[in-house]
Amino acid sequence: MYLGVDCGTQGTKVVILDQEQGRLRGEGYAPHELISAANGRREQEPCWWIDAFRRAYHLALEQASIDSRTIRAIGVSGQQHGLVMLDARGEVIRPAKLWCDTETAPQNAELLQRLGGEAGSMAQLGLVLATGYTLSKLLWLKEHEPDNFGRIAHILLPHDYLNYWLSGEIAAEYGDASGTGYFDIRSRRWAPQVLGLVDPSGRLERVLPPLLEAQQAVGRVRAEVARELGLNDDVLVSSGGGDNMMGAIGTGNIRDGVVTLSLGTSGTLYACSDRVPQQLHPQLASFCSSSNGWLPLICTMNLTGAANAVREMFGLNLAQFNAEAVSAPIGAGGITMLPFLNGERVPVLPDATGSLLGLNMQNLSAANLCRAVLEGTTFGLRYGLDLLRDAGIDSREIRLIGGGSKSTLWRQLVADVMNARVVCPQIGEAAALGGAIQAAWCDLNRMGQSTSLESLCDRFVAFDDAGAVEPVARDVEAYEAAYKNYRQHLQAMYQLS
Structure with missing residues (x-):
């Protein structure tokens, strides 16, 4: 054990x-x-x-x-x-x-x-x-x-x-x-x-x-x-x-071409590489991995905390919050949320505060605000995925973990915003599982068994293929328009390109 x-x-x-x-x-x-x-x-x-x-x-x-x-x-x-x-x-x-x-x-x-x-x-x-x-x-x-x-x-x-x-x-x-x-x-x-x-x-x-x-x-x-x-x-x-790093091991993200996205207190998006990163965007953190490689990564400061803040503001439980968000249209009726309630790391805005833009008498509703916070936080991760893709790091499949991954709505939203297949590991506690797999790797090597980390991940990391989510072409197009609005607001407020 x-x-x-x-x-x-x-x-x-x-x-x-x-x-x-x-x-x-x-x-x-x-x-x-x-x-x-x-x-x-x-x-x-x-x-x-x-x-x-x-x-x-x-x-x-x-x-x-x-x-x-x-x-x-x-x-x-x-x-x-x-x-x-x-x-x-x-x-x-x-x-x-x-x-x-x-x-x-x-x-x-x-x-x-x-x-x-x-x-x-x-x-x-x-x-x-x-x-x-x-x-x-x-x-x-x-x-x-x-x-x-x-x-x-x-x-x-x-x-x-x-x-x-x-x-x-x-x-x-x-x-x-x-x-x-x-x-x-x-x-x-x-x-x-x-x-x-x-x-x-x-x-x-x-x-x-x-x-x-x-x-x-x-x-x-x-x-x-x-x-x-x-x-x-x-x-x-x-x-x-x-x-x-442990979440990467717990999702089998120890080979080139794999992208893991975590919907937790923070939002993180990372890919494994066996080469020293060269000339990446300054906002990409080129950390070392815990599999003796590298882990180019972006981190956003506001994710489930921002969603919970909106949910609690309306006194909703989780099921009610999801029902409200589902009932709103893609693009939240024209509302864009910049959910920087705790500043932001990517983009680099440590002193930023949250903003609601595009409000009018027709779209001001709990449903639209619930959807706006999910979209705003996910758009921040899409911003990071664009940086990874620009650096030549791409994947048509995203391995989704964290508390937010349990939401059917959020999984589909990620698939459509990122235009990528989304699959969740069968064991959702990826970082803890990664720790256990690394412990096994260490112990087996102590006993003289030249066991590779790859073989352990292949054995212990499995995915819920039946629950995998594919992007919907019509919704991908609608989210692309909403994301464009997000980027325009971001640049107008913070002079970001």
Whole structure:
């Protein structure tokens, strides 16, 4: 048995993968709290992730009805970019600033300027620094909390911290590390000269964790944790990775020509490549994958959160919200929503706010607004898909994951807006499944079995072909007109081409 863990923004999921039967035996979930402020602050206490893991683990174990001592390895997926800092005693210094924190936008702009703009950032890192990456959080801390900044003995990402709690070992993995803003994605090495823009003393370089390849183990579960969880004392903790990297493994996106789209708290769209990305658009984040390749990716900040905000505004449950949206015409009667309720990363608009455009007495209805938020968030992802296609990365099939993928309406909307076949994995918890598959890869290699990640994905990742959705030609044309309006509004308001 292998344990997969996904520590996301809203909660932690745990799955138990039975390698003999090739299926999940148990699943568990526990939610997280969120520290939120109007200035863009988004933080969480790392201890909340541990508490949620414990609850989700016991739920999964109860559902699986297995002996916990049959678990051989654990793989952890975590939300990217979050800053976790430990002091010299290994204690957390302050709440972690998250990927969706835009309070640090001024620091990001300053650092990007120090790097020499987009061209300088691309030259030193292989990607363009963006608000939300870890680097700007360090500068924010130095400027706003110098005492805490001075206490830093270790810098970790969220999944690194869970690995540390499980194993007592401090390490980082290439895929997740590539989203920090102080990592060169081409050489797969830290970029200490970039950290020097925050602190010229060189101290930050000395508190970085060592780097691991994807198939390497961080270590074994600590004896104290093993006793608490009822595990044997030789359970491996694999390198793990960022949620997008683990989601790629959990959707079998480890070969060229595959595109995964996640409809979650954020919206992400990514494709795997076995070549170092060259001359991509500055808004494409060319991260490393957790399959020893690369993962060109775009991320939008507002997705299910924006949809839920509209739903709750009208006091609708999910079924009522979907019914309202279905009843509205494509294009929402001429209403366009720019759903930037939390700023935006792609396009680069960290200080943007949401907008409703095209309102009149005839189209102002709950149905049109419900459809407008689904269209607006999906158009943002189409904007990103256009960037991937312009870079020569294309696929006629999209592998759809995340909470939004459960909506029949949203699946069809994605197919029509993207003009591509949409298929969903049979196991929807792609990042947690990816963690479990990576744990199996690590464990089997430990035992001397030269098992490939491809063979494991072929075995454990299956798709609901009966539920696949094809684009409808008539609706593709109608959405193309609505998307054109979206792009025109975007350019008019923010001078984007």
